[in-house]
Amino acid sequence: MMTLESFENSLDRDLSWRKKEFSNIELLIQEKSGNTSLVETLYRSAILLLYSHWEGHVKYCARQYIKYICSYEHKCSELQDNFHQIMLGAYISDKKISQLNAGDIHHQQELFYFFRNQQQHTFKVNEEQTISAKSNLNFERLSIILSQLGLETDNFQTKKAFIDEKLLDGRNSIAHGSRQGNTKPEQLYKDIKRELLEMIEDFHSLIKESISNQTYLKTTTE
Template sequence: MRTLAELQDSLDDDLAWRRSELHSYLSATRRAGSESPAQRALCRAGVPLLYAHWEGYAKHCLSLYLQYVGRRRLKYGELHPAFVALGHESSLDSQEGLSATRRIVRRAHALLSGDNVRASIPWRRGVDTQSNLNSSRCFDLFESLGLDASPLSTKARLIDYSLLRARNEIAHGQYLDIDSASYEELHLEVLAILDFVRNTVSAAAENGLYRRPSAV
């Protein structure tokens, strides 16, 4: 993931197959017959699928962006503070046996003297969604990469309840009655969220928002 074109192609390709699958599934729910038992079963089963694409695409996009920034091979003095923090914390994590005090001192030393050091961004492992991407974890991941997730604040309840909690309950065998109208609305909401994630990452890469403002 060395060029902006490669990043954007990967964002688009991954979103395309997800959109295709979700639209195909929605068509299947419509063909099942209005409010029939089969349709309700499909709508209920579709919620874990919608959640899977939400978590999967967010992880894909944010991991790609982390990789893209990490492979710029910039110095700490050129990077947004979020990536400075990521790099230094990763370096400290690799030093075994550090007491809390020694960790604080080494962190301070690195921050004060490291501007001309090439950053060590831990991009190979990607981001960790913890397999339960609630709104709080989403906002933390965005902030850790210097991205603005505030437009998603109005979607927090939808992410936490309509997607994550419903996914968990359905996956554990609980019955939730989800009609076709509710499912179609959730389908549209998820696609809008996926578009937001894609556009946020693409714009950040294109506009160099991973750089410290004075270094742009």
Template sequence: MIRTTDQLIDRIAGDLVWRRRELTDMRALVQESSSQLRCRVVIRAAVALLYAHWEGFVKSTSSFYLEFVASHRIPYRKLAPNFVGLSLRSKYFELGASEKISSGNLLADFFCTSLDAQSRVPYKNVVDTKSNLSSKVLLDILAAPGLDHSQFETRLRFIDSSLVSPRNHIAHGEDLSLKVAEYLELHDDVIALIELFRNEVENSSVLRRFERAAV
């Protein structure tokens, strides 16, 4: 269980280090490719890997943060609303398994008696990138742990048009050609995007944004 900010930062760093190594090696392969055909093939593989590590990092880092918040067991009343929402969402799934009208008592009981109880924030299998981390999916993921989406607003079009769309073309076996300079720029932009997501999660933990603001 991730219980401290230092542990969270270490888990994120450990997850990122191997991703960066792979991407750095792939970047070097692109630059070293001699023939035009080999360069084209390597770039296609590199774009797919870039997307894979972006999606994988968002999913793993979000899950680490949810686990960190869950470990605090803060009473629901003192927890930021988005985390209460995650808990309610899991209860809705429980209700979905039953057609009995009385099953609604689960939610009623929560509102009436559980606000002062220690929270049980779900963190396993909560983050769903839908295997297609578009800007729309990203905004939904950011909302779950209450991360600041304003930091990503200027990058939403880039995510869809320059990263997700090319990756989908490649994944579906369609033609896509990028020049070396275009790939290198894409690589640097995705690394910057990953770092932005990392900073947002780490800042949220340090500033304890998972707690409800005092009224």
């Protein structure tokens, strides 16, 4: 069983080293400010590095969130509906149903058994498989993760354009070998430095508050 303290310490440690790298890359850019060519390379490298910390910390927090809840062996009936949904996804995957067919009697039986018995099942999923690392963390993917965890997207709605049109465009252009995306590396780096750490900290706080307040549990009136 994971304690609240160990959960919070785990998230804080992960955030701490990432913030240190934000500071380190900024110091390096300042030290090399007289070398225009080198600084442009550093801007491009920094964009990739800072994006990796956005994706890395969000996925780390989300997986620790699920791991924490699993460690308490709650019955599904005790948890909010989103956990039933990701449990269903794990169940379908375990049964090796790659394409669900509503007309297939065997698929119907599997779903029937799941819904009939799920309330008394212990919530248990693999956090690595549940929070996928297969795709870039654009706004749609962020929304999916928040939905999986039963959290609102409100805090990040105003960041959609920044995530998709600046952060991901710049990151993907550089990662795929282009010199720059729609925004010059220097300006994009400055935008990312200003916005991204705040977004990472917002997600970090959202996860910690949900665990601390036990919002993942159903209330007695539900």
